[in-house]
Amino acid sequence: xxxxxxxxxxxxxxxxxxxxxxxxxxxxxxxxxxxxxxxxxxxxxxxxxxxxxxxxxxxxxxxxxxxxxxxxxxxxxxxxxxxxxxxxxxxxxxxxxxxxxxxxxxxxxxxxxxxxxxxxxxxxxxxxxx
Numbered sequence: 028x029x030x031x032x033x034x035x036x037x038x039x040x041x042x043x044x045x046x047x048x049x050x051x052x053x054x055x056x057x058x059x060x061x062x063x064x065x066x067x068x069x070x071x072x073x074x075x076x077x078x079x080x081x082x083x084x085x086x087x088x089x090x091x092x093x094x095x096x097x098x099x100x101x102x103x104x105x106x107x108x109x110x111x112x113x114x115x116x117x118x119x120x121x122x123x124x125x126x127x128x129x130x131x132x133x134x135x136x137x138x139x140x141x142x143x144x145x146x147x148x149x150x151x152x153x154x155x156x157x
Contacts, residue, residue: 041082043057053076069089074088086099094116110149115134119133129150
């Protein structure tokens with residue numbers, strides 16, 4: 028079996044599903060090994076994937092139209108839903124609420140100092156709340 032090198036980073040795992048970042052996109056592979064499958068083909072870098080507590084969805088940050096915003100998609104692939112429109116210099120996913128209904132993110136949106144970030148939660152189809 029040929030080993031393919033690459034830059035694999037930011038893994039998230041649930042059960043036998045592993046999701047990671049490579050080539051600025053999300054990829055998935057079984058924890059048993061096998062061929063990785065690309066989940067995204069973003070225009071900009073994708074970062075900070077987080078599988079939901081039930082393993083059915085992935086939240087992540089992506090720079091599609093400028094600053095990073097938060098997106099969610101099915102863990103099996105398909106279209107993504109943009110959850111935020113913050114336009115902040117720094118926005119990233121932290122995880123999910125324990126019940127899996129909301130994505131937890133951090134951002135410096137509406138902050139006077141770039142390094143000051145706050146935690147927010149947002150439900151798919153909702154608006155970020157501090």
